[in-house]
Amino acid sequence: MQSTRRQFLKASAGISAAGIIAPYIPTSSRAKARSANDGLGVLAIGVRGRGGGIGRAAGKYGRVVACCDVDTASIDKFLEELVKQQQSKPDIYKDYRKALERKDVDIVTIGTPDHWHTAILIAAMKAGKDVYCEKPMTLTIDEGKKICKAAEQTGRVVQVGTQQRTEYKQMFLKAVAIARSGRLGQKLTATCAIGGGPTGGPFPVTEPPQTLDWDFWLGQAPKVPYSEQRCHGKFRYWLEYSGGKMTDWGAHHVDIAQWAIGAENTGPIEIEGQGQFPQGRQMTLAMITRKEAPTDIPNGYNTATKFSVTLDFANGNTIVVRDGPGNGILLQGEKGRIYVSRRELTGLPIEEIEASEKQTSWLHNQVIELYNGRQPSTHMENFIQSVRRRSESISDVFTHHRAVSSCHMCNIALLLNRKLRWDPEAEDFISDPKASAMLSRPQRKPYTIDT
Numbered sequence: 212m213q214s215t216r217r218q219f220l221k222a223s224a225g226i227s228a229a230g231i232i233a234p235y236i237p238t239s240s241r242a243k244a245r246s247a248n249d250g251l252g253v254l255a256i257g258v259r260g261r262g263g264g265i266g267r268a269a270g271k272y273g274r275v276v277a278c279c280d281v282d283t284a285s286i287d288k289f290l291e292e293l294v295k296q297q298q299s300k301p302d303i304y305k306d307y308r309k310a311l312e313r314k315d316v317d318i319v320t321i322g323t324p325d326h327w328h329t330a331i332l333i334a335a336m337k338a339g340k341d342v343y344c345e346k347p348m349t350l351t352i353d354e355g356k357k358i359c360k361a362a363e364q365t366g367r368v369v370q371v372g373t374q375q376r377t378e379y380k381q382m383f384l385k386a387v388a389i390a391r392s393g394r395l396g397q398k399l400t401a402t403c404a405i406g407g408g409p410t411g412g413p414f415p416v417t418e419p420p421q422t423l424d425w426d427f428w429l430g431q432a433p434k435v436p437y438s439e440q441r442c443h444g445k446f447r448y449w450l451e452y453s454g455g456k457m458t459d460w461g462a463h464h465v466d467i468a469q470w471a472i473g474a475e476n477t478g479p480i481e482i483e484g485q486g487q488f489p490q491g492r493q494m495t496l497a498m499i500t501r502k503e504a505p506t507d508i509p510n511g512y513n514t515a516t517k518f519s520v521t522l523d524f525a526n527g528n529t530i531v532v533r534d535g536p537g538n539g540i541l542l543q544g545e546k547g548r549i550y551v552s553r554r555e556l557t558g559l560p561i562e563e564i565e566a567s568e569k570q571t572s573w574l575h576n577q578v579i580e581l582y583n584g585r586q587p588s589t590h591m592e593n594f595i596q597s598v599r600r601r602s603e604s605i606s607d608v609f610t611h612h613r614a615v616s617s618c619h620m621c622n623i624a625l626l627l628n629r630k631l632r633w634d635p636e637a638e639d640f641i642s643d644p645k646a647s648a649m650l651s652r653p654q655r656k657p658y659t660i661d662t
Contacts, residue, residue, distance in 0.1 A: 251595070252276045253596040254316040254340070256307045256331055256483045258289035259443060262322015265343055265372065267296055268591045269320050276315050279304040282443075284422040301327025305424060307331055311338040318598060320346060324446045325453040326432055329354040341598045343591065345372040345616045347454065347462040348608065353651035355612035356638060357660065362608045370594035370604040370609040375463050376470075377590045379553050381578050383467050384587065385561075386542060386551040388577035390471035394560055401468035401527045404459035404541075407534035408448055412491040412511015414438040431654040433505045440512075448512040450499050450622075455514025458618045461532060464540050466606075466614035467551075471542055472528035475610045478617060478635040479530070484520030486524075486625040489513055496626045501653050520621040525635070532621050623649050 215481065249272030255266025258280050266275060266289065275293060277536070278301045280286045284490055286303055299433030304310040311319070311334055319335040321344040329349055335342045348371050349355045361370060375383040390399060417438040419425035429435070432451045439445075447453040454461075469475050488495045491512045498513065519533040549558030564570040576631040578587065582605060585596070590606070597604040616638070623646055624631050632641040640646035654660065 217294065223441060224426060229345075238302075250274065251317045251598070252315040254279065254310050254313065254319045255301075256280070256291070256310070256319060256321050257285075257323030257327070257345075259285035259322070261345060261372075263289040263292060264318070265320045265322055265346050265591065267293055269318055269343060269595075270296060272595045273317070273416055274589075275301045276297065277302045277304060277310050277313060279307045279310045281305055281424040281427040282420070282422050284420065299631070305427070308334065309332055311335055311340065316340055318343065318594075323426075325458065326350045326451070327430055329358060330658070332358055332369070333361045333660065336361050336365045336369070339367070341364070343370045343372065343594050346611070347425065347458040347618065348611050349615055349619070350453070351649075351651050352616045352619050352638065354660065355608075355616055358608050368594070368597045368601065368604055369593065369608045370590065370597065371606040371608065372590065373463055373466050373606045373611065373614075374590040375553070376605045377587055377593055378581075381587050382551050382553075382556040383540075384495070384578045384581050385556060385574055386540065386549055387467060387471045387641075388574060388581055389549060389560055389564075390542045390544075392577065394546065395547040395548060397544060398527050399472045399544045400531065401472055402531040402533065402541040402543075403461065403464035403468050404535050404537045404539055405456050405464055406538055408455045408489075408511055408514045408516045410516055411440065412489070413509045414440045414511060416510065429651075429655070430658040431660065433501075433655060435505050435510075438510055445512075445637065448514050450495065450513050451505065453514070454618060454622050455520070456534065457515060457532070457622050458615060460538065461618040461621070462611075462615050465532060465617050466611060468530045468540055468542075468615065469614050470610070471540075472530065473526060474524045474528065474613075476613060477524070478638070479620065480525050480612055480632055481520035481523040481630060481632055482520060482617075482620045482624045483630040484518060484624050485628065486515040486518030486520070488515055488625075492626060492628060499626065499652075500649065506508075517626055518625055520624055521636040522617055522620070530594065530617070532618075608631065 252273055253269045253275045254277045255275055258266050258278050274297055278289060319340045319342045323333050325347055328344055330344055332344050416438055424494045425437050441449055447459050448455055489511055490509055494508050495513050498505055498508050517534050522530045539550055541550050547560045549560055564574055567627040593605045631646050634641050
């Protein structure tokens, strides 16, 4: 994967021998319908809630020329907010594939449920678009491999929505810099508290709203009757569409933890843990491996509610992912420890650094270095700068693939209820066919991912 990232950076700089990437010229500047002064043309795919927010944020650097969602109610609300920002109304689509054919689209934002991220992201890159994709980037480890391959082949700029790499007063960046400096010690343990999942169900089955194309929403996932609790904001608690808190908050905290312990370009070598599932472990395992039809199990939330998983890395460092207490990351070594969350950065090493002007300056410079030599900015601004400079974004697909793969491994270890061994180079479990079979999922036609 390190080799892949080097190849990507070379291509993005416009010096690939194959000439994959040309100097940045907005496709919109060549479109007859728009002026070159209009800035970037944005296609917002999945515009409910957070998806609508990132679409509008990207639109501030140009104009939202099109939006896409399988629920027209989500589009209506998105347009209500967008009219406060731009006078022109974007064209509306239900099928993202048609929208990606537009020549006036420069960048795409993806705010769909997790199980749709990979298909849309790969299609957008192959269509020559740069992409801002919400986290977690993938539903499975195999999907991440496909995304990295497509990114390497196309050289497109991608930003994953892990804002802890940029925002929150750069507290997470400071924590990463301190941990990587050796100030806490040479052998580190990062404990990520991410919150537990809910229980609920069985839920009633009803007809889907007339505004929603339920079959399209399900996509590659199994065909099941509509329940309100499966859709929109609650989809995260169904393994068919997401990974629960493990990939929701885990995509944030495990990402920071792997960066802090120097494992952002690799993966663990051993994973072991225990957890609880609302429908029981065996039944949930049978469902996710498709040994039982989804309709044969209770229609309720099925992601882990309580859990503790330990991931050991080849460099001697460790990450622990657990449901609680609290929500944040404890970084500790033989010399000290610090705690970081979206609200605070605390610990004796922090107090010592803040008491010294020289040390404070040192930490500031370390943050700039982590930020690829740039001054920290908002997550969207970093993406736009990367698009214009043809440079790798702060939340690239390669390191995020490694972090979210660790989250997927945690879920697999919990479902199999035993220690797993992982080969970070081959990106496969060692001598474990049952675990290896869970690197991917069966996909429902005609929504299989095009690679």
